[in-house]
Amino acid sequence: MGRGPTLAIIAMMLLLGINGVGVENRPDLQDESVVMSQFGGGTSLEAQCSKSSFEDVFTYTWADFNVTVADNWRTAQIEALAWINGTMADDFRTFLDDLLDGLIPSGGDGWLSSDEREAVRSVAADCVEYTMTRVGVRDGEHHRGGPAVDWRNATWVEDGVSIAEWNMVPERHESVRSCSTFGSNNCYEVPVAPSESRDCDTEANDLDECRIELMLSGTVDLHNIQSLETLTLAMNTSNISRATYTVNAPYVEGMRLSMFEECEGRDLLNGGSPTPIRGSCIGDGSSVATAGYDEQGGMVLTIMPDRPSSFWPEGEDLFFDLTTIQPPTDESPIWTSTAPANGTTWIYSSAASTLESTRVLVAEWNEIASWFSDEDAVSSLDLICLEEGSNTNLVTDSRAIVVSMGFDSDYSVISCSAEDESGQSTSTRDFHIKKGFSVNTQSNSPDIIDDLRLILNEIDTVDPSNGEFLQVSLSIGIEWSGSGPVFYDEAILLNSSDSVTELMFSGDARMATPGPLSVWFKYSGEGVYERSERSEIVLQKIGSPPILSILETKWTGTEWEMNGMFSDPDGEYVTFTMYIDGANIGTVQSFGNTWSVGPIDFRLFDVGSHTVSVRGCDTSGMCAIAESSLNSTSALTSVGPEEMPEKGDDDGVGFVPFPIYSSSIGILAAAFMYGRGHRGAP
Structure with a gap:
């Protein structure tokens, strides 16, 4: 039983690329958080097989998957x-042997036997039925996940899976030998790491130790698809490469692939990645998909993902919109209702007395994508933004809009539009980029202790296009760590119509931990584009020592x-050191907000005055x-004399009697005792 989960996990993950970052039956595709190198998730077969990740530690040479959707679109048959x-075959056998260590007597011995293989293979199919398929299929409006969206994930049909392998324990091996058995009378085993002299002949038909094949056949449930008018197929391809998937659909009149998207960058480690807008993903083209039709007119999707584990924790999702x-x-x-209106103003700030240009980020692509609508993917639109009097497009390779404002310039107009592939x-629309103020610290120093004190000067909210005053609401924030x-x-x-060109701001900064401190500004107001920006000024939060x-x-x-007792005003971790008469001796025990030293036996020191110091330092x-x-x-x-350390002969052997040995010898002895934890030490 101990070997059962092993091959089941390996076979399924090898063939279907299953791991902990797959698309699950949950409302939000993006809400996924997984730790690399996790194998297993519990003691039961279901827990091991449903939560295990394999591609983190193993990769196959190549895999082919053939998926045939049933005529009623309720199930699909998978042959893989x-x-x-x-050397991947060696790594695979080594991995199996390591997993068996401690589970069966022969596990972890550097050999893999035919009996061990049979023990694993006997429960492989049961394990596969618990694994995730990485695929979600949903009818209704095309989507990219998000709150309240049920993917209706494809799941394995009970008792519908079979597993087979070829050459996992090859009989044609230069070091094959017989072995004691617990399951058959013909046990043989091979070393997981063969000698370097072996010659891999992968072109021959005969068995050798350099090749392994794994086969899977199973049925998945597509979970009650009601309408074929619009379908969304989602596939999580994170950590998958060197594989081909062929999806064969039955004939449906008029079915076509209306959109394919390669969406990259989902944070698999921390989650929280925003749901992409349909049509907004800009893939790097590494994963390829093509659509065609078979002789019966059924749609055929050929998918070749290429997202190796080196990209982790950045994931990749493929979306296929069928209709x-x-x-x-x-x-x-066209411009959408969420796009900024013509004449919208972007406010920015600059550090006081700067002689450098200021980089103004107008918007990232994830914002810009919501500004436009087209029957094709908005990612296919050619975005054009030109500064007044210039022919240089301000759109970057990442499709963000960035304007560089010179230190002697505080206003610019940019004109933006989008063009489709038909021209x-x-x-x-014209947008205004305007400097609203300069910022500096009150003391002209980057160091702050408890309070953030800023001076906002050269405040100017006049709109040069019409001479009207903008009412700008400014929120100030800080960022640390x-x-x-x-x-x-x-x-x-901010309203320069009040003839106020300078303002003071003070805020409590004790919440921040010591270290670099960034200042942020958030702008809003009628006719003002709502945005946040990191200020050019970078401060240093100075901490307070422990108490x-x-x-x-x-x-x-x-x-x-x-x-x-102790406390740290900044909430940092505190470590302690003890000194006796300036010498670093012993340890300080701390628990909660208390500390203690001793007991210290002062018979080890000279009689007289001493100073014991405890030094606490924060992070x-x-x-x-x-x-x-x-x-x-x-x-x-x-x-009394009977309680003093016993005197010995001063012959160079043993300790010098306490009354006459030097202070330095005493300190060394104390350091030895208390450095090892005098309290309760043997």
Whole structure:
């Protein structure tokens, strides 16, 4: 039973590319978070097979998948064949043997036997039925996932899967040998790592150790498709390469592929990636799909994904929009209702006294894609934005719009439009790019401690196109540790009609941890494009040192101990060091917001005055010290001779009697004792 989940997981993941980042039966395709190198998800067969990831640790040479959709579109039959050649076959056998380590007596011994193979193969089909297929099919309006969208994922039909393999444990192997058996009378085994002298003859028909083939046959349920008028087929191809998928659909009058999209960049590690707008994805062309028809007129999709695991955690999803609706008339693209109106103004800021140009990001493509509508994918539109008096397109390779404003310029007009592949164009809209103010810190210093203090000067909200004043609402935020900006609740109204050209801002920055601190601005208002930008100024949050206090010091015989409390104003982790008379000795115990040292046996030190210091340092390197002075004379002189360390002969063997050995020897002895944890140490 222990071997059962192993091949089942491997066979399915090898043949179908199953792993933890597949499309699941959930409302949002984007809500996916998986840790690399995860194998297994529990102790049961279902848990192991449904949650395991395999392509993180293994890759096949090539795989072919043939999918035939039933005439009623309720199920599909999958036949798959995968080849594992050369050293990949060695890696595969090694992986199997490692997984068996601790599960059966012969597991992990560097050999793979025919009995081990049979033990695995016997439950492979059961395991496959629990795995995900990476495919979602949904009728109704074409979509790209998002809230409240049920993918109705294809799932395996119970008792509808069979698994086979060829040459996993080859009889034609230079080092094959017989083995003890737990399942048959003809057990043989081969080393998982054959000698380097072997000659891989993958062109021959005879068995050798350099080739493995895995075969799968199974049926999947397409979950009650009601209408064939519009279908969306989604396929998660993250971490899949060297494979071909052929999807054979039955004849449906008028069925065509209206749109294919390669959508890349979904964050598989953290999730939260936005749902793409249909038609907005800009793929790199690495994954290829073609559509055709067979002799009976049924649609045939040929899919060749190419998204190797080196791209992880950036994923890839392929979308196929199928429909029987006739293609719409080729019309001119248009601006949508969500697009900025003609004459909209973009406000930006610059650092005070800068002599550099300011890069103004007008919009990223994920915003721009919602500005236009066309019967074809908006990603196929040619976007054109020209600055007044220039023929240079401001659209970047990533299809963002960026304007570079010189330090001596604070206003520009850009004209934008979009053109389809037929040469038809939208109307042109003019947008204004205007500097609203300059910003600096109140002290002209980048360092801040508790408060963010900014000066906004050269405030100008006059619209040069008509001389009217813009009412600009400005929100200020700070960002630290790359966690995204946090904006203050109270917004500032910029209105130069009040003859106010300078404003002061103060905000509590104690929430931020020490380190680099970025300032963000968020603009809004009538006629103002709502956007956020990272300011050019970068500050440094200076932390405060930890606060240490002493609660108690006490003697117990010749032993002394001290304890106290601590806190860090910035909420950072605090580490402690102990010193006795300036020498780093021993350890400090900490729990919660308390610390303690000792008990320290001062018979190991000279009689007299000593200083014990506890130094606490936070993550930013800010430190504080709590120290206590003590005198051991009274504690040590009250000790009877029988309680003092036993004297020995001063012959170079053993310890020097305590009353005469030096302070340095005592410190070394104490360091040895307390450095290993004197309290409770053997």
